[in-house]
Amino acid sequence: MIPVDEAFARIMAQKIELPVAEVSLEEAVGKILREPIYADRDFPPYHRVTMDGIAIRYESYLAGEDTFRVEGMQLAGAPAQTLTHKDECLEVMTGAILPKNTDTVIRYEDVSIIERRGKRYAHILAAPKMRLQNVHQQGSDRKATDLLIPEGTLLSPAEIAVAATVGKASLKVTQAPRVAIISTGDELVKVTQTPLPHQIRKSNSYMLQAAMREQNVLADVFHLIDDKSLLLDELQQKFKKYQVLVLSGGVSKGKADFIPEVLQELGVEQVFHEVAQRPGKPFWFGKQAAGPVVFALPGNPVSTFVCYYKYIRLWLRAILGAAPAWNLQAHLTTEITFNPKLTYFLPVKVFISATGWRAQPVPIGGSGDFAGLLAADGFLELPPDQIKFSPGDTFPFIGFRS
Numbered sequence: 474m475i476p477v478d479e480a481f482a483r484i485m486a487q488k489i490e491l492p493v494a495e496v497s498l499e500e501a502v503g504k505i506l507r508e509p510i511y512a513d514r515d516f517p518p519y520h521r522v523t524m525d526g527i528a529i530r531y532e533s534y535l536a537g538e539d540t541f542r543v544e545g546m547q548l549a550g551a552p553a554q555t556l557t558h559k560d561e562c563l564e565v566m567t568g569a570i571l572p573k574n575t576d577t578v579i580r581y582e583d584v585s586i587i588e589r590r591g592k593r594y595a596h597i598l599a600a601p602k603m604r605l606q607n608v609h610q611q612g613s614d615r616k617a618t619d620l621l622i623p624e625g626t627l628l629s630p631a632e633i634a635v636a637a638t639v640g641k642a643s644l645k646v647t648q649a650p651r652v653a654i655i656s657t658g659d660e661l662v663k664v665t666q667t668p669l670p671h672q673i674r675k676s677n678s679y680m681l682q683a684a685m686r687e688q689n690v691l692a693d694v695f696h697l698i699d700d701k702s703l704l705l706d707e708l709q710q711k712f713k714k715y716q717v718l719v720l721s722g723g724v725s726k727g728k729a730d731f732i733p734e735v736l737q738e739l740g741v742e743q744v745f746h747e748v749a750q751r752p753g754k755p756f757w758f759g760k761q762a763a764g765p766v767v768f769a770l771p772g773n774p775v776s777t778f779v780c781y782y783k784y785i786r787l788w789l790r791a792i793l794g795a796a797p798a799w800n801l802q803a804h805l806t807t808e809i810t811f812n813p814k815l816t817y818f819l820p821v822k823v824f825i826s827a828t829g830w831r832a833q834p835v836p837i838g839g840s841g842d843f844a845g846l847l848a849a850d851g852f853l854e855l856p857p858d859q860i861k862f863s864p865g866d867t868f869p870f871i872g873f874r875s
């Protein structure tokens with residue numbers, strides 16, 4: 474049995490190289506960028522009008538002009554017009570290029586438009602404060618050729634907008650690994666089936682698949698019964714196709730818990746078996762020399778859940794090339810006593826307060842009570858070298874809701 478930090482370090486040390494894939498912009502959100510993105514033009518690319526109103530020469534206003542004849546209209550999407558008389562103006566709309574010979578925009582709210590003998594005039598009500606007022610100046614945000622998004626960035630909608638504006642219809646991203654989720658157990662039946670009294674519907678594989686989908690990793694799901702020779706055959710097949718195997722069930726001390734021996738017979742080298750934690754102690758982890766990385770998780774749903782969020786999620790992030798996730802800490806709200814020398818993953822609900830995040834323990838009936846998780850937002854990681862945990866103390870928080 475090894476401590477949680479050691480298990481974590483050994484998992485993170487398993488690297489797999491993932492190739493680059495080109496995906497359309499529509500599919501890129503949540504993926505890891507594998508190319509730098511540069512500005513193809515200035516940001517903004519032209520002096521952009523930011524208010525509907527009129528464009529004038531500031532000098533004409535300074536020279537005493539306060540009523541400007543309207544020469545015409547500059548709409549967004551039209552090439553720049555030219556103001557022909559310096560004491561006149563052009564009406565301009567938000568998003569339009571600033572007309573030539575003008576340098577200042579006065580919004581409609583600060584002028585009154587007068588129609589006289591078929592001509593339009595704009596009379597200034599509120600003095601313009603400076604040249605280039607209400608103009609988003611060309612290149613003021615970024616210059617052409619500037620690095621906008623570095624390689625390795627996790628693409629959020631903000632990066633998608635920037636990629637679109639520089640003309641990237643597709644992006645190079647890390648290709649997700651090929652992952653198989655395999656639940657094991659004779660008692661498990663399909664979600665569409667009516668279980669007999671001694672059976673249950675499998676839920677872990679759906680949980681794992683859903684959790685991975687949130688990271689843009691689309692896993693295939695399988696179920697195998699507790700039959701040693703069948704497990705040997707089937708797992709060997711899976712090794713050919715998948716880079717990562719996540720198993721649930723069959724790793725404890727039961728008479729039908731064949732997974733560790735089967736994996737070792739198939740040449741998967743055990744990196745560890747059993748972690749000093751609750752829940753999830755029977756966790757087995759290994760790697761086959763030229764084959765997959767294998768996470769064999771205990772089948773109790775809360776154990777599977779904790780092991781995914783504490784280890785696999787962060788490992789997947791790392792191999793995909795994303796920056797490490799934020800380390801969140803939360804204050805415990807009530808005293809907790811936990812005797813065993815194990816790291817305790819305490820289910821909690823979190824609240825934001827003036828002093829930071831507060832974590833309220835959620836009552837849960839052990840590692841089989843996954844309905845108990847419905848009231849939780851995540852787990853507080855309580856260290857093994859302590860028995861009493863006091864209100865107000867902070868501990869790492871592992872969340873599973875966004």
Ligand code: AMP
Nearest residue numbers: 656658675676677678722723771772773
């Ligand atoms: P095991 O790790 O195989 O000893 O299973 C521990 C407990 O978790 C047993 O009560 C199983 O029925 C349950 N379990 C195992 N796999 C799953 C699964 N895929 N979905 C829901 N419960 C499971």
Ligand code: MG
Nearest residue numbers: 657658722723
């Ligand atoms: Mg089992």
